[in-house]
Amino acid sequence: MTNTLHRYGDAESFRDDYVVFAICSRGKNEQGALPRLRRFLEMAVPFAPVNLGDARHGGALRPSRSMNPTAHWHRDQTPDFQAVIDGLDAPTTVAAVFDNRVAAEDFLKTVREADLGLSVNISTSIDGAEQCCFAAGILRHSVGYSLGFEGKTEKLPNTQVLSVMTMCGHGMIAGSLAKKMIDWVKEGRRTPEQAVCYLARFCSCGVFNPVRARRILEDARHRTR
């Protein structure tokens, strides 16, 4: 799940972005991991995550394979956390996304006490992760730094688009769709809340942060890139 690592932005821009994920390792602790992964997701719900997901089925907002045309006027935009929990059917990476540090800290404490035996990582600003670990009474085991984007960076889109699209590090949120949603919000054709739902459905592992995305879209409405 390097897909949570290279989000575009500075530390301040991650103030509402805390991804806590659990993963098992083949040959080490995947046997009997499924109920423990499900328990991880269940434990996250009381702390009001803004997204939940698993790497095989996606997040709490999912596309429909058979959409009723009336959905164009009355589309359900409610995240379905229980569907994520119920849909988990094999050991994979599972994630809970929070929009505030206190919730992430409290969740991490609960996970530590549950002693699931899974590798648990937190992806956010470096300071934010340190504070969460400190509050949960955890000494960091390892740290993976993002050094950002290099090489032919002239191929990248503008910073507003980049901030939105990199919230799916697997690249499932196209830069052109992120740009289109920013434009639609600017034009008043959709609200940031609606635009964020369209984007979230493309994230295939549920680590997209709709709260941070909404803030970026709202910001992009008023500011130039």
Place this chain on the structure above:
Amino acid sequence: MRINPNKCVACGNCTYVCPMGAIYIDPVIKRATVNRDECVECYACFHGMSQEHLNPTMVRTMRRIFQFFRLRFDPEPDVCPTAAFEPEDLVWPRVVRRAFSDPRVPHESTGVEGRGTEEVKTNDVTGRVGEGEVGFTIEFGRPGVGVRFHEIQKMTMALAAAGIVFEKKNPVTTLLTDVATGEIRGDILDEKIMSAIVEIKVPVARTEEVIRMVWEVEKQVDTVVSLGIGARCDSSGEDNVVAPVLERLGYHPQRAKTNTGLGRVTNVAAEAPGRESVGARQ
């Protein structure tokens, strides 16, 4: 991926959702069409868009009427109104595109979804990166640019020439024909993928050397590179080894993923932790 021309109504929704920009409305046939050379088989169009099952003839007629009166057609932007996307049975070497682009497909070599890597995410149970070592994840094509394997090979060959070992449990490593030279199998070199991660580890003392090597190769590759560095924290949970090197080289990391060390080996007959690397001069 293919778009069934008998179903497509050329609404254009899919042209925006393709991460590679490989879908366009063909002006001759007036249907959405996939540029197969640029398509990385990520399935974002198929999996990400909701599907309606409307009658194509009816939708085309409505669109013509709207167009005649210059009325703006404003449907939901993430919907294919006629479920026109049809996955193909991919064969080698094209199947490698999907393996490195569709995150829902676990890599056969590692059993991990996404880009198929574990890195330091499971370091607490694998011991992959130990104290005094630095793990690198050099990812090509991300975000949203894509890459062909012949570009990645420039990096693997440079690393191999420097005697650097590759992580064994990594999808790119499994495609090397010779880990001593860093050559990637020839039949996939022109295949385009969303992104791939080359994983290596070196002693801390070689950190700066590797970063400078990456900088040099980056100038030669026609894509973007996302660089990540993983380190084992000390007994007080601090990293006082790698961070100073990064600072000296002008990096000011803002974001990191932190392994909390809560994992443990629970399999009945688990493999013992140890080095899992292959390379020229082990």
